[in-house]
Amino acid sequence: MATLQQLADAAVAKGVPGVVALVAQGDDVDVATAGVRAPGGAPMTLDTVVRTASVTKPILGALALAIVERGVVHPADEASRWLPELADVRVLRHPSAQLDDTVPLAQPITVQHLLTSQSGIGLVGDFSAPLMAAHAEQLGQGGDARSRPEPDELLRRVGTLPLGHQPGEGWTYNTGMDVLGVLLARATRTHLPDLLDEVLLAPLGMHDTGFALRADQVARTAAGCTRDGDDVVVTDSAQAQLDDPPVFPSGAGGLLSTAPDLLRFWRMVAAGGELDGARVLSPASVRTMRSPLATAEPGNAFLDDQAWGVGGAVDVQESQPFHALGRFGWIGSWGTAAYLYPHGTIGIWLTQLEFASPEDMGIVGDVLAEVARRDAARA
Incomplete structure (x- = not known):
């Protein structure tokens, strides 16, 4: 059994520039940070802004x-x-x-x-x-x-x-x-960023989440990186995000956010559509979102031993240590992950290193397996 901090430190030792990790069980929140926002840069902190990549999908599903x-x-x-x-x-x-x-x-x-x-x-x-x-x-x-x-x-x-x-x-x-x-x-008849802000982000207090980086966020934004042999190189700096905003607000993978903001979203899901008195979804819609509604052909590269709900995957088998029947959430290509486990545990893992190998996926798998272990202990 490893602590969350040990897992974050181990990821950095394996070449991940920086990590923010969070595991929440009710009001008990375990947080770990390690590494830097960019090679040679400032340390990762809890409020570091990251590209969430496909961790965007459950948020779009909730909006829909x-x-x-x-x-x-x-x-x-x-x-x-x-x-x-x-x-x-x-x-x-x-x-x-x-x-x-x-x-x-x-x-x-x-x-x-x-x-x-x-x-x-x-x-x-x-x-x-x-x-x-x-x-x-x-x-x-x-x-x-x-x-x-x-x-x-x-x-x-x-x-x-x-x-x-x-x-x-x-x-x-x-x-x-x-x-x-x-x-x-x-x-x-609304721009998607405005619609998302009105319906979800503002009511949930997710003030660091959006499709385009704000100038006041640049200093605490992590750079996108990739592996180049034994090196890690920056492919998308924080300044580049500000200078070159997207023309397409991608509901599939375009949101920037922070661990605290994502925690607010997932707490809403865990609570059946409500957070701090703000109801954004009915309990029935949340149940729909988390239900196994679609399956892929056997061996599908994207959806292995899982079904699909609305905007995220639902575990229907426990073939890996990180699986838990009924777990809902998804991962993103920038080394991100956010899941709600069946007994209410929320796991969030944020890096900005593109998945480039099975080893990189294994780093995330180790962390999610620890979240699954903690959730099972609540049963």
């Missing part, structure tokens, strides 16, 4: 369910009502097919399909599939959120590409969450 509760959209609605670009898309004969090997759409894409990542829009589990390359090259998927074009242009391009599967007949990753964000913005 809140908009459903308001009656603006309904899960059965056809997505083309707000996204006409999707009305006549084609579908690949199988997920790894060539882009021109398609069949007609068997049924319309619905809001529900987007909520559960079953629309067919997204990354398939086969990394060699032509569709994967097309999403990376044409839609800026799989990389920095700032590589995506502005929303209308992204939807135009999405409409020119085939789906990976018929709506409702499979599960695809990432791009569909970006498309869901555009749908929410169009349906509410």
Whole structure:
């Protein structure tokens, strides 16, 4: 059994520049920081701002369910009502097919399909599939959120590409969450950043969270880094984030945040949609969010031994030490993770080192296994 601080220190010893780790069980919060915000820079602190990458997804999922509760959209609605670009898309004969090997759409894409990542829009589990390359090259998927074009242009391009599967007949990753964000913005006639702030961030007191870095946050923002052989190099400085804000607010992976802000979000989820007297979701919506609503084909590279709820994965097997039946949350490519465990434990792990190897994934796995152990002890 290792302490959280020992795990953070071990990560830095293995080349991770800096870490913020947090485990919360009710009012008992264990925090550890280690390393620096950038090579040669200031130490990591609890209030360090990071790119959350795909840890954004559960937050977008919560926003979408809140908009459903308001009656603006309904899960059965056809997505083309707000996204006409999707009305006549084609579908690949199988997920790894060539882009021109398609069949007609068997049924319309619905809001529900987007909520559960079953629309067919997204990354398939086969990394060699032509569709994967097309999403990376044409839609800026799989990389920095700032590589995506502005929303209308992204939807135009999405409409020119085939789906990976018929709506409702499979599960695809990432791009569909970006498309869901555009749908929410169009349906509410509001920019997604403003909508998110109004519905979730402001009521929950998440004042350090947003799609673009503020000038007052630069000094405490960690630099994005990657491994270069035995070295770690900066690929995205804090100043670059300020100077080059994204033109596309990515609901799939574009939020910046801090550990305390993320803790507030996950405490809301743990409490059934309410925090400090502010209710942003109904208990029923939170149950939906955390339910295993979709599954991927066996061996899918993104969703192994897990199902998908709304914006995050749900553990349905315990094949790894970090699994716990009913655990809900997700990880991000910048070395980030946030999960709610079945007995109420919240685990948050924030670095800014891109996942580059199984060893990097193993570092996160060790931490999440310790969170799972602590949660099981509460049973």
